[in-house]
Structure formats: structure tokens, C-alpha cells
Amino acid sequence: NAGVTQTPKFRVLKTGQSMTLLCAQDMNHEYMYWYRQDPGMGLRLIHYSVGEGTTAKGEVPDGYNVSRLKKQNFLLGLESAAPSQTSVYFCASSVARGGRGEQFFGPGTRLTVL
Amino acid sequence: QQQVKQSPQSLIVQKGGIPIINCAYENTAFDYFPWYQQFPGKGPALLIAIRPDVSEKKEGRFTISFNKSAKQFSLHIMDSQPGDSATYFCAASLFRGGYKLSFGAGTTVTVRA
Numbered sequence: 001n002a003g004v005t006q007t008p009k010f011r012v013l014k015t016g017q018s019m020t021l022l023c024a025q026d027m028n029h030e031y032m033y034w035y036r037q038d039p040g041m042g043l044r045l046i047h048y049s050v051g052e053g054t055t056a057k058g059e060v061p062d063g064y065n066v067s068r069l070k071k072q073n074f075l076l077g078l079e080s081a082a083p084s085q086t087s088v089y090f091c092a093s094s095v096a097r098g099g100r101g102e103q104f105f106g107p108g109t110r111l112t113v114l
Numbered sequence: 115q116q117q118v119k120q121s122p123q124s125l126i127v128q129k130g131g132i133p134i135i136n137c138a139y140e141n142t143a144f145d146y147f148p149w150y151q152q153f154p155g156k157g158p159a160l161l162i163a164i165r166p167d168v169s170e171k172k173e174g175r176f177t178i179s180f181n182k183s184a185k186q187f188s189l190h191i192m193d194s195q196p197g198d199s200a201t202y203f204c205a206a207s208l209f210r211g212g213y214k215l216s217f218g219a220g221t222t223v224t225v226r227a
Contacts, residue, residue: 004157031213040123042116042203042217043158058214090157094213101146101213105157 001026004106006091012112013081021076021109023091030096032074033058033103034066036087043090049074050096081113117141118206120218127194128226135189135221137204142185144206146213149178149189152201152220161202162189194225 007022023032031050035043045058047066055066063085065077074093078085088110092103120137127133137147148163164171164178164187171178175192191198204218 033214035217040219042118042120042219043215044217045214048214059216092157101148101163101207102160103213103215105159107155107157 003027004091004093004104006089006106006109008109009107010110012114013078014114015082017081018077018079019081019111020078021089021091021111023074023076023093023106025072025074025091025093025104027093027104028071029093029104030071031094032068033092033094034064034074034076035090035092036060036085037090037108038087046076046089081111083113085111086113087111116219117144117216118204118218120204120221122221123219124222124224126224126226129195131194131225133191133194133198133223133225135202135204135223136186137188137218138184138186139206139216140185141206141208143208144216146207147178147180147187148205148207148215149176150203150205150217152203158203191223194223196225196227199223199225 004025033048034046044060049055049068052071091106094103149161150158151161152158162173177190180187201222205215207215
């Protein structure tokens with residue numbers, strides 16, 4: 001099992017450009033999440049999904065959109081990138097109930113917006 | 115505004131020492147408190163977790179102490195090793211809505227050989 005994978009690993013954008021980050025999981029998890037990690041801020045939840053076709057806003061959703069057309073994939077879009085969106089982005093997934101409540105994280109995408 | 119406050123930002127200990135990381139929260143509805151460990155260039159991974167009806171939990175060399183009345187919890191790393199050098203995040207969640215986690219700011223622990 002690959003677990004949670006993220007594409008791409010690195011990306012540099014110019015202000016105003018758009019891009020999509022792809023997250024895939026092969027653990028048949030119901031829930032998926034997108035976080036951003038910034039120095040001194042920990043991880044902050046951007047958007048999350050509790051099932052195929054459903055998404056919800058997290059703590060810092062502005063400037064981002066998401067889609068979950070398939071259970072195993074969760075896409076994060078930036079329509080018009082801004083320097084403030086320079087960050088490391090992590091995708092995670094978890095079961096809906098039970099277990100240890102563990103979220104499994106991908107390796108991250110480092111995004112720089114110039 | 116972070117819902118979970120974590121300190122210190124960083125700490126350095128000698129091998130065999132006991133680094134202690136502290137976290138505090140305000141929302142009494144939180145009922146699940148995990149700790150995640152992150153190595154450079156990797157995603158965080160669950161280390162240990164506790165529910166508020168338990169005052170202490172041990173897994174190997176890692177211990178969580180939980181003080182419900184003070185709304186504080188801490189991580190102790192017993193007999194720390196250089197391989198424990200990592201960033202540690204405390205977190206809290208409501209036991210509904212898909213385990214949405216509120217993370218602390220993180221503590222970078224360096225264990226010197």
C-alpha cells in the first residue's frame with residue numbers, strides 16, 4: 001500500500017497563476033483533509049471531506065477550492081495564487097469512526113508563490 | 115487564533131534526558147488529544163493519543179500527562195535518543211465531524227548524543 005500520496009512534491013508559481021494539488025489514498029478512508037503548515041503556526045485545516053462528493057470549510061479556506069469526485073482522491077485548487085499562499089501543504093485521510101482516530105498524512109507539497 | 119497553545123517552540127537535551135512539551139486548550143468540548151511526530155521532509159505521524167477520562171498514558175518511552183481541570187496536557191520523552199530529534203505537535207479534536215484536528219504550533223526537539 002502506498003498510503004497517502006501527493007502530487008507534485010514541489011512547485012513554484014507566479015502571483016495570479018492557478019494550480020491543482022492532487023492527493024490520493026489507497027486505504028479506502030472515508031475522510032480526507034487538506035492542511036497548510038507554516039513556521040510557528042503548526043498545521044491549519046483548509047478544507048475537508050467526509051465522503052465522495054462532499055466538502056466543507058476548515059479554519060483557513062479563503063483562496064482555495066476543493067473537490068472530491070472519487071473516494072480515493074481529494075484535489076486542492078488555487079485559482080489565483082498569492083505570495084501569502086507560500087507554504088507546505090499536507091493531505092491526510094482517516095476512517096470515519098473507530099480505531100485510534102488517526103489521520104494518515106502524505107509527504108507534503110512545497111509551494112512557493114513569487 | 116490557535117485553539118491549542120504549545121510550548122516551548124524548541125528545546126535541546128542530552129541523550130538520556132527527558133524533554134517535556136506542554137499544551138493548553140480552552141474548548142472543553144475537545145475530547146481527543148493526540149500527539150504527532152514529524153521528521154524533516156516528511157508528513158506528521160501519530161505518536162500517542164489520550165482521552166480526557168485518563169490522567170496518564172504510556173507507550174514505550176513516550177508518556178502523556180493530562181490535567182482536565184487545568185485544561186493542560188504534556189508529552190514526556192523518557193531516556194531520549196538522537197533518533198527522537200523531530201518536531202512534535204499536540205492537537206485536540208471534537209469526537210465528531212471527522213476528527214477535525216486543531217494543532218499546536220509545534221516544538222522542535224533536538225537530542226544531542
